Amino acid sequence: MLDLTFEPPKPKVIAGAKHDWELVIGMEVHAQVSSRAKLFSGASTTFGAEPNSNVSFVDAAMPGMLPVINEFCVEQAVRTGLGLKAAINLVSAFDRKNYFYPDLPQGYQISQLYHPIVGEGEVLVELGEGIARMVRIERIHLEQDAGKSIHDMDPNMSFVDLNRTGVALMEIVSRPDIRGPEEAAAYIAKLRQILRYLGTCDGNMQNGNLRADVNVSVCRPGEYEKYWETQDFSHLGTRCEIKNMNSMRFIQQAIEVEARRQIALLEAGGEVVQETRLYDPDKGETRSMRSKEEAHDYRYFPDPDLLPLEIEQTWVDEIAAALPELPDARKARYMSDFGLTDYDASVLTAEVETAAYFEAVAQGRDGKLAANWVINELFGRLKKEDHDITSSPVDPAQLGGIIDLISRGDISGKIAKDLFEIVYTEGGDPAEIVEARGMKQVTDTGAIEAAVDQVIADNPAQVEKAKANPKLAGWFVGQVMKATGGKANPKAVNDIVQAKLGL
């Protein structure tokens, strides 16, 4: 893999009324584990099922029901940890986080406070060519999701849907290494990309399968560097946690709005109170959800229904050995093996499906040409119709076929675009289409010569002009191309025109 050298980006600076401020951001990302069954029960995790249809006796917390760990979810957490270059804890344990809410049937969430399954790791967040932030991961733990309370269906009653209750989540906790709203969005995007490459979370933010709690504080320039040297949080400002964000746009807005609120407060001589806040995108403001005084006392304690989770190093090694190539490595390979630009390699590796598509096209072909066709022709066309790569009407074999025809000189670039449009809208094998519709480029010099001779014979005046001004040879080439319906090989035409005109 290429060693990517990079420089860290500049932190976002907000000018207050009195002086400048910098932002410090840490994130807790809740990623739903891709698994068909829940974390501690066999119930299905299918999205969009009838309310309360994916609920086992365990999920509903019926008396005497007991949790049993889903080994696949553990494997997914380990895989995620390895993907984030994190330490895997061979012994971890589950704790109960106690609070009352109707969508939490047990009256506690099973989580991992004291001994998480994954320890420290890192994520490289690129913000431009040669600019990237290394965000440290503090820990990843497994925990149960809660159900859904619905308060707006009836004026007097609330409803509860337990389908989501007990679904496995990974909480990925970063250090306060993120320094601005754009970085925050880039961090989520990078995390999402890695999780999707790993297949451990589908990253669907709209369905809430990836959501974040964002911790925001502000400090004066220079203070963060002191924190960095000492890891002493007292150099940083008091943070507020903005809960449950599942849109990149709103995350950025909320950070900006919250930072400005804190700055205004501090500059007016006030103090930031550590609390949980909610972002209201309609009003463009954050609101206090509960203060520290009202904060729950979760009474965490080890869950006595579950033994400590012990895993074998050999098992971890097996998972590590089967780990797919991750975005950074894949991008570096595209740059070194295919000679792609940083930008093209980034575009092609952004989504795991796109990368897979590209590789299928590039296999045994010119990588740069393949990249051009995927990025310019295919993406452009897909975008026009709001398709994504997974619903592309042109499959990699078809696009590869088009490229092969170009490479063999069977068709010109211009014809190739027409061919692509036909394949896109009508389907079919490109080589057969070219054959059947007579789109093949004419490389038969005899035929081209005859066409050139004809044009020369028909235009004696132009011949004289061209002999005086060789630039006019292009006119003859154009005429020949027109006469052959664009199928003549332009280079061959050019060569013959030059020779016949004696240029």
Place this chain on the structure above:
Amino acid sequence: MSDLNKLGLAEARDALRKGDVTSVELTEACLSEIEAADALNAFVHKTPEIALERARAADARIGAGDAPAMCGLPIGIKDLFCTKGVPSQAGSRILEGFLPEYESTVSQQLADAGAVMLGKLNMDEFAMGSSNETSVYGNAVSPWRRGNDDTQLTPGGSSGGSAAAVAADLCLAATGTDTGGSIRQPAAFTGTVGLKPTYGRCSRWGIVAFASSLDQAGPMTKSVRDAAIMLGAMAGHDPRDSTSVDLAVPDFEALLTGDIRGKRIGIPKEYRMDGMPEEIEALWHEGAEMLKSAGAEIVDISLPHTRYALPAYYVIAPAEASSNLARYDGVRYGHRATLAHGDGITEMYEKTRAEGFGAEVQRRVMVGTYVLSAGFYDAYYNRARKVRTLIKKDFEDAFAQGVDAILTPATPSAAFGLGEMGQADPVQMYLNDVFTVTVNLAGLPGIAVPTGIDHQGLPLGLQLIGRPWEEGDLLNTAYALEQAAGFVAKPGKWW
């Protein structure tokens, strides 16, 4: 045969297999005794139809030559076990109207082994109590009396209904559960045998949880042999309970040789409590002598952290209970309080739980919530866990020195009168568990064996504590003690 209900499991099994009696006859005998024993308030929910149906099925199996261990034997099930389609309320109002759609692993295994369920047995609410007085059904009454004194006595708790039913021959045996002594103390109070297996030996799946790290189901029977038979049917690995252990279940009955020659029996000096009645002290001494006469070696041992066990237990058990009982919130099943106009979710929780839980359960939920709360967690819960580790180590050290079993009193007194502890400080009631909680904290098997009668004519029991997973060996030592003690007293029938 007459008085079929008075048979034990082994005798009844043998008679069934010989064809001397049918399961239907046994079951009908028990059902008619139960009908005439409402004064004991042992059965809180009778299931005669299920009983007779299972008895007929058992007779058919026996006739076909397929008679597993418990085939055709009528037993009672503690109300803490969820039984499919049959009320399972854990003695609490909060589970009013709750009909499980599932069967606990233990009661299912018993049913699979052919056992006949007669009904559900009274207990302290959520198994929290030592006298059966916290039950929403009102207390069960011991069939025993102090001579001609008609003061009603406690059958003990929390498995008081089970103990009363077995002692009064309303059933051949019963299931119990034991979190701090809830099988062994009632067994000792009623002259019956009560075994708490090693933690993890019996599945907890489908048993209403009190304190998950301590709860364990076990048999309550008329003899040690019966306990061996019944444990065999109750025990075994269950993948639905992560704390259940995947170990083969031996034929416990086959291990009952009565030969304990060369076994080392430890007598822990710390169990000699101040103010312990002389009769208990004497009984303990006699028990040791009996085992010695049977060829065992008696050795003095020390379990130095014993005195911290009760306080540690009364931190850990309520802590776990406060969390385990959070699910009883009125949202999905059981009792829900009628709400006033404008009441919200908080009022629903508060009113439901205030109405649904009795005073003792509320006390323990509050204690448990307190010891887990921020700022107190280390001082109480964490310290209690450390004590628990030390207590466990005490036992490990004793076993490492070659001790095979430990002999202690089962209870600090004989059964007391109902209501006698009513006015007392709750801690007085908790002291009933002083000899039994250490065993739960250490996860060990323990058995109460009736060994003597006190001056009032009430039964007294001794406790034997065994090595983990060595229930077979423990039962054999208990069997030798039972043989030597020759306890045959039965309560006079007054009900």
